[in-house]
Amino acid sequence: MNVVQEPLQSGQPLAESYLSDYEAVEHLYGGGYPANERSWTARLQWLDQTEHLRAGRKELVSRLREYNERLNPEAAVMSSLSRLEQPGTVVIAGGQQSGLFTGPLLVIYKAATIIKAAERAASLLGRDVVPVFWIAGEDHDWDEVNHTYVLSPSLEVSRIRIPREEGRRGPVSHTTVSEEEWNHAATELERLLPDGEFKADLLQQLRDTLAVSGSLTDAFARLLGTWFGKYGLILLDSADPALRRLEAPMFEAMIRSNDELESAYHAASKEIAAQGFHPQAEVAEGGANLFYVFEGERLLLFKREGRFVDRKGLVSFTPNELLDELHSHPERFSNNVLTRPVMQDYLLPVLGSVLGNGEIAYWALTGKAFELLQLRMPILLPRMSFTVMDDKLQKHMDKYGLTWEDVMDHAVFDRIKAAWLARQDQLRLVEQFEDMKRAFAGMYDPLIGQLGSVEKGLLKLGGANKAKIIEQMDFMQTRVRDALERSNETGLRHFDRIELTLFPQRKPQERVFNIFAYLNRYGFDWIDRLMEVPYDMMGHHRMIYM
Known part of the structure; x- marks a missing residue:
């Protein structure tokens, strides 16, 4: 495994400014810069001084221990929890939605980053720092998490999916997946993965996991525990009803200060736009930035005429009624994308939060909300970013003179591919067709012009006749081009394999493909070898040459 840094544009200018020009955007964040050692010591001191502002450690660890004993029962995890129970221990946190078979590769890279960042911080500060993965099981958009992709042997970016009919949209953690649905998804994965020495054992391990998992979140947690539990990674499900009871004081603060909280988000959005950046999350007018679960459906709350209501008109509360509901049923409350960072900081002593570039961009909206609720944004750490390339693919790129930038x-x-194919046309057939069409038009157009003097209708007829002749030439030219592609199919498949492997759906590999394709090819220890890659605190994109 050889690792080389290569550039990759994130498409997130605000995140790139955070990493390369922090002083210009510091007022939007304020949590400190990851490459500045003073930021780490300042954050640690603040956490020590504000222990009383967060949820109780013993109650938190008690619930996390119960959850991890069921889904992630590694000795290293229990050790991390015992350390977290002690005052002074802090965490590196990060999270993701619970996608099918863990979703895209970036989830794996995020988990690895959380663990390695915790190790680095512990070494830097001389303090216990434990890794925590926050599973966003409270999210309700089934279509965002019910699928994953692999590259089939026939070079198709193939989707594996567990479909659902439209209905009530409840938290993913509370959405049951049947044995039949699991079997269908696992069978589809088996069909799409190439045969190899690891395939049978890998699929058996997956099927064993699915057999005891009642939801996407359960399977997600068990798989992460299988791969990362040995490194002490603590798992947390944001939809856990027991955690909701611990979060109730922060929900109460959000409800009581909801108008001020909304104003804080709007003010941050305006500041971001004033600096020429595009806010990465919508700050809805009158939005409460909280969800309420009603009869299994997760409803976003808004403020209308002094009441908290949803768009469908299913629920309506005065502020006091909503507070009474919170005290009676905290499990019915849920964060949105803007309040989740604050809740994470209330629940855990977060030293640093591992984020993708899109997340770094939208966290800029939350800086003033942290301050309003007497908290402080943690240090934001970019997730490590990788693209995996095997030696065969590299040979193809060398053969056609392609660089990573190309x-x-x-x-x-596309231009390089088209130019290569054109060079294979040694008879210049495509060029000859274009010359012939130009020559024909040059001879026929003057004749058509004269036809109108013979009879008015002949002018229109001549134009139609010309179009039909050109159409026939185009048809023949297309057939020639198709034949040319067939005769150079091997080379074109090389180009396709390069693009589909590195940029499937014209997106970075890590945002599309699932980890199982790589475990199937490189073996069960592939993740362990990934964990040996040196940690890059600034999250530069790197190529992994296998």
Whole structure:
């Protein structure tokens, strides 16, 4: 495994400014800069001084221990929990939605980053720092998490999916997946993965996991525990009803200060726009930035005429009624994308939070909310970013003179591919067709012009006749081009494999493909070898050459 840094544009200018020009955007964040050692010591001191502002450690660890004993029962995890129970221990946190078979590769890279960042911070500060993965099981958008992708042997980016009919949209953690649905998804994965020495055992391990998992979140947690539990990674499900009871004081603060909280988000959005950036999350007018679960459906709350209501008109509360409901049924409350960072900081002593670039961009909206609720944004750590390339693919790129930058720029890649195919046309057939069409038009257009003097209708007829002749030439030219592609199919498949492997759906590999394709090819210890890659605190994109 050889690792080389290569550039990859994130498409998130605000996140890139955070990493490369922190002083310009510091007022939007304020949590400190990851490469500045003073930021780490300042954050640690603040956490020590504000222990009383967060949820009780013993109650938190008690619930996390119960959850991890069921789904992630590694000795290293129990050790992490015992340390977290002690005052002064802090965490590196990060999270993701619970996707099918863990979703895209970036989830794996995020888990690895959380663990390695915790190790680095512990070494830097001389303090216990434990890794925590926050599973966003409270999210309700089934279509965002019910699928994953692998590259089939026939070079198709194939989707594996557990579909659901439209209905009430409840938290993913509370959405049951049947044995039949699991079997269908696992069978589809088996069909799409190439045969190899690891395939049978890998699929058996997956099926054993699915057999005892009642939801996407359960399976997600068990798989992460299988791969990362040995490194002490604590798992947390944001939809856990027991955690809701611990979070109730923060929900109460959000309800009591809801108008001020909304104003804080709007003010941050305006500041972001004033600096020329596009806010990465919508700050809805009159939005309460909280969800309420009613009869299994997760409803976003808004403020209308002094009441908290949902868009469908299913629930309506005065502020006092909503507080009474919170005290009676905290499990019915849920964060949105803007309040979740604050809740994470209330629940855990967060030293640093591992985020993707899109998340770094939208966290800028939350800086003033942290201050309003007497908290402080943690240090934001970019997730490590990788693209995996095998030696065969590298040989293809060398053969056609392709660089990483060529493949990354899709317009350039298309031009290089078209130019290569054109060079295979040694008879210049395509060019000859274009010459012939120009020559024909040059001879026929003057004749058509004269036809109108013979009879008015002949002018229109002549134009139609010309179009039909050109159409026939185009038809023949297309057939020739198709034949040319068939005769050069091997080379074109090389180009396709390069693009589909590195940029499937014209997106970075890590945002599309699932980990099982790589475990199937490189073995069960592939993640352990990934954990040996040196930690890059600034999250630069790197190529992993296998």
